[in-house]
Amino acid sequence: MMDHSLLEKKIKEKDIVALSKAITMNESSIIEDNIVIDRIIANNTHALDQSIVISISGIPGVGKSSFINVLGEFLHRKNLSIAVFSIDPSSELSQGSILGDKTRMTELSRLDHVFIRPSPSSNRLGGVGINTHNNIELAKIAGYDIILIESVGVGQSETVVKQLSDIFLLLTMPSSGDELQGIKKGIMEMADFFIIHKADGALKIAAEQSQKDIEAALHMTRTEDLENRIFRFSSVEKIGLETIWDALKNYAAALKKENKLIPRRRQQRAYWAEESYKNIILSHFIAKHKLEFDQLNAKILNGSYVKLDEILALVTND
Amino acid sequence: MMDHSLLEKKIKEKDIVALSKAITMNESSIIEDNIVIDRIIANNTHALDQSIVISISGIPGVGKSSFINVLGEFLHRKNLSIAVFSIDPSSELSQGSILGDKTRMTELSRLDHVFIRPSPSSNRLGGVGINTHNNIELAKIAGYDIILIESVGVGQSETVVKQLSDIFLLLTMPSSGDELQGIKKGIMEMADFFIIHKADGALKIAAEQSQKDIEAALHMTRTEDLENRIFRFSSVEKIGLETIWDALKNYAAALKKENKLIPRRRQQRAYWAEESYKNIILSHFIAKHKLEFDQLNAKILNGSYVKLDEILALVTND
Numbered sequence: 097m098m099d100h101s102l103l104e105k106k107i108k109e110k111d112i113v114a115l116s117k118a119i120t121m122n123e124s125s126i127i128e129d130n131i132v133i134d135r136i137i138a139n140n141t142h143a144l145d146q147s148i149v150i151s152i153s154g155i156p157g158v159g160k161s162s163f164i165n166v167l168g169e170f171l172h173r174k175n176l177s178i179a180v181f182s183i184d185p186s187s188e189l190s191q192g193s194i195l196g197d198k199t200r201m202t203e204l205s206r207l208d209h210v211f212i213r214p215s216p217s218s219n220r221l222g223g224v225g226i227n228t229h230n231n232i233e234l235a236k237i238a239g240y241d242i243i244l245i246e247s248v249g250v251g252q253s254e255t256v257v258k259q260l261s262d263i264f265l266l267l268t269m270p271s272s273g274d275e276l277q278g279i280k281k282g283i284m285e286m287a288d289f290f291i292i293h294k295a296d297g298a299l300k301i302a303a304e305q306s307q308k309d310i311e312a313a314l315h316m317t318r319t320e321d322l323e324n325r326i327f328r329f330s331s332v333e334k335i336g337l338e339t340i341w342d343a344l345k346n347y348a349a350a351l352k353k354e355n356k357l358i359p360r361r362r363q364q365r366a367y368w369a370e371e372s373y374k375n376i377i378l379s380h381f382i383a384k385h386k387l388e389f390d391q392l393n394a395k396i397l398n399g400s401y402v403k404l405d406e407i408l409a410l411v412t413n414d
Numbered sequence: 415m416m417d418h419s420l421l422e423k424k425i426k427e428k429d430i431v432a433l434s435k436a437i438t439m440n441e442s443s444i445i446e447d448n449i450v451i452d453r454i455i456a457n458n459t460h461a462l463d464q465s466i467v468i469s470i471s472g473i474p475g476v477g478k479s480s481f482i483n484v485l486g487e488f489l490h491r492k493n494l495s496i497a498v499f500s501i502d503p504s505s506e507l508s509q510g511s512i513l514g515d516k517t518r519m520t521e522l523s524r525l526d527h528v529f530i531r532p533s534p535s536s537n538r539l540g541g542v543g544i545n546t547h548n549n550i551e552l553a554k555i556a557g558y559d560i561i562l563i564e565s566v567g568v569g570q571s572e573t574v575v576k577q578l579s580d581i582f583l584l585l586t587m588p589s590s591g592d593e594l595q596g597i598k599k600g601i602m603e604m605a606d607f608f609i610i611h612k613a614d615g616a617l618k619i620a621a622e623q624s625q626k627d628i629e630a631a632l633h634m635t636r637t638e639d640l641e642n643r644i645f646r647f648s649s650v651e652k653i654g655l656e657t658i659w660d661a662l663k664n665y666a667a668a669l670k671k672e673n674k675l676i677p678r679r680r681q682q683r684a685y686w687a688e689e690s691y692k693n694i695i696l697s698h699f700i701a702k703h704k705l706e707f708d709q710l711n712a713k714i715l716n717g718s719y720v721k722l723d724e725i726l727a728l729v730t731n732d
Contacts, residue, residue, distance in 0.1 A: 127726070134722040141719050155473050157589070271475065358717075366714040373707065373725050377699045378692055380729045389691065396684040399676075401459050404452040407691050408445070411698045 104136045108143075110177070110238045112211055119213060122230045133230060140237045145358060147236045148348050151245040151257045153283070154267030159293045160246050161201050162331040163267060168204040170337050171242055177209035179240040183228050183247045183256065211240065229260055229368040258286050259367045262357060263344060265289040268310070270302035284310075285317055288347060289325050291340070296330035303328045385410060422454045426461075428495070428556045430529055437531060440548045451548060458555045463676060465554045466666050469563040469575045471601070472585030477611045478564050479519050480649040481585060486522040488655050489560055495527035497558040501546050501565045501574065529558065547578060547686040576604050577685045580675060581662060583607040586628070588620035602628075603635055606665060607643050609658070614648035621646045703728060 106114035118136065121129040137144075152160050152167075168178050180201065205212050213231065228245075235243050247257045258264055266287035290310050295303035307326055314322055324343040329336060351357040382389060388410055392402050424432035436454065439447040455462075470478050470485075486496050498519065523530050531549065546563075553561050565575045576582055584605035608628050613621035625646055632640055642661040647654060669675040700707060706728055710720050 131722050138719045138721055155475075157473075359715075362715050362717060366711050369710065369714055369720055369725070370707075372722070373700075373710075373729075374696055376725055376729050378695060380732075381695045381699065382691075389688075392687065392691075393684050396687055397677075397680050399680060401456045402687055403456055404445075404449050404690070407687070407694055411691075411694050414698075 100132050100136070103132075104139065107136065107234060107238050108140070110209075110240075115211060115234060115238050116213070118234050119231050122234065123227050133234070137230060137233045137237065143237045143239070144233055145236075145361065147240055147243050148263065149232060149243045149245065149261045150263045150265060150344065151247060151261035152265050152267060153247045153257050153287075154293070155269075158267045158269050159331060160267055163291070163293060163329070164244055164246055165201045165204045166331045166334055167337065167341075168201070168210060168244065169207070170334075170341065172204075172207050172210060176241040177211075177239065178204075178242050178244060179211040179235040179238070180204070180213065180244045180246065181228060181231060181235075182214050183245060183260070211235065211238075228256075229364065232260060255286075259364050262348060262351065262360070263288050265291060265344075267291050267293045268306065269294055270299040270306045284313060289340075289344065290314075290327070292326075292328045294330060295328035296333050381411075381414070385414070418450050418454070421450075422457065425454065425552060425556050426458070428527070428558075433529060433552060433556050434531070436552050437549050440552065441545045451552070455548060455551045455555065461555045461557070462551055463554075463679065465558055465561050466581065467550060467561045467563065467579045468581045468583060468662065469565055469579035470583050470585060471565045471575050471605075472611070473587075476585045476587050477649060478585055481609070481611060481647070482562055482564055483519045483522045484649045484652055485655065485659075486519070486528060486562065487525070488652075488659065490522075490525050490528060494559040495557065496522075496560050496562060497529040497553040497556070498522070498531065498562045498564065499546060499549060499553075500532050501563060501578070527558075529553065529556075546574075547682065550578060573604075577682050580669065580678070581606050581665060583609060583662075585609050585611045586624065587612055588617040588624045602631060607658075607662065608632075608645070610644075610646045612648065613646035614650050699729075699732070703732070 103114055103118060107118055118133055122133040124130065152164055154160055164180060168180065171178055201212060204210055232243055232245070245257065245261055264287050266283060266289065268290060270292055292303045292306045292310070307328055310326055311322070314326075324346070327336065327340050327343070329340065348357070351360070392406065392410075395402055421432055421436060425436055436451055440451040442448065470482055472478050482498060486498065489496055519530060522528055550561055550563070563575065563579055582605050584601060584607065586608065588610055610621045610624045610628070625644055628644055629640070632644075642664070645654065645658050645661070647658065666675070669678070710724065710728075714720055
């Protein structure tokens, strides 16, 4: 077993094996492992505010992996180190897309100073992403300049994404105005940037229309200035990435200048701590009353109706 | 305030106002309201196994509402009564799609013996769907023959959908084989039926290819016989709905005949009861230790790191 101060030292040296090991310990169901990671993070809070965390969300098929591949290569050419996390809550029975994580982001995965961590292999109590915040903290301690988070970002997970990142980038596809209903209000309100992806070939004109539709929809729902927030892009043609990157950088710089970044990150830490409390409370309580819960469960499976009062009595008489 | 036995009586008479009121009480954050509904359901367990619950899932833009509109009208012509629930976990800030629930399913909403309940207006502790199971039970007590559940069914919510329905129907769009990666393995493993929607006009040929791709993908991952489980359909042309409906009916009949339906529903009830325990445990514990949790939260927002040990001590010393 590796000494923990050695593990900490090696993470800070950007040792990929050490970082991977730490992430595995963070995602472990053994509380002692979690505590080791918690202490490493507590020792390095000074290092947590250097990196920029950008989430890239969008529905399946929008091309998140291609975009991250292209963006990652672009940032790598600027000598920035990159960590990529996938928090796609894709599957209960078995994780990942049909084609699998390994065949995607091929070019990016070959580069130095690039760390790619696919989705965790199983869902954990309380849902996706509870440990992901600490995974990101570990990547910050390892000194990665840019941390990219890939997420399907549809439904519940859009909140998760917002609570993990400094910048929330929504990828959409060129489509007719009618199909704008596919983009939910919530995500329209939460996203900081909009990229109309696949804006090439036959979809070029549809992409222009999509941009206008999104601008019009945002105009109805949001009050802030949204100049330089909506872009068309093609991961095939790769034109205009410098402009998008400038906009992202300027946005992050403005957040810092207006003193919004640190409070937001603290609020995020508080959000994830609360999720962590909840997990601990549930594990503790359910373990303590395992016998009673198993009995209630057996009653239901035998066809009886367990009344709410019975459950309330069990909890309040604890 | 309405008398509860009167409320129960009126629900059983399929009184839409009473059913709506009961659903609101079920979704209420006032525990006394929840208990009233729980008792009404406990009184009517004999009525819970009559209806068939079909979930219709698919990514935003696939045309779930149009499909439900067409399917609902079709079932209505067969003199079946229909309740439709939407459990789209679409938005944290404000619920629903940009075009809104009210403008969709127009034709269906005008018919008699059709009850439509849009998404709940706010997210609740523990995520989407915890109360939805009881909402469905209420619709069963009201005697609706067919209960349709519309859900985005991407990510975490696919499990929720599976735990709510007898039949899980996945809507997909015609697309090239390459884009099959958009359909996650998990949902491919969980869905009972696959409808390649929008199989009309320019997409007709792509739909045929999609069907072959899905058949091939399923062949790799699933062992059971999937004949009569994959269909192409157009909600514009509306051809072949009788065939799809026959397949759904036969599937439900086979589940009953093989004694799978009742055990599955009991397992679902146990699943939702567990979600309910968890909510009660969390509410109780967090209320009991509100002061300590508020202090920890304040510490984090002030920039301190709260160690996992502190939280563990608070919970285990309870």
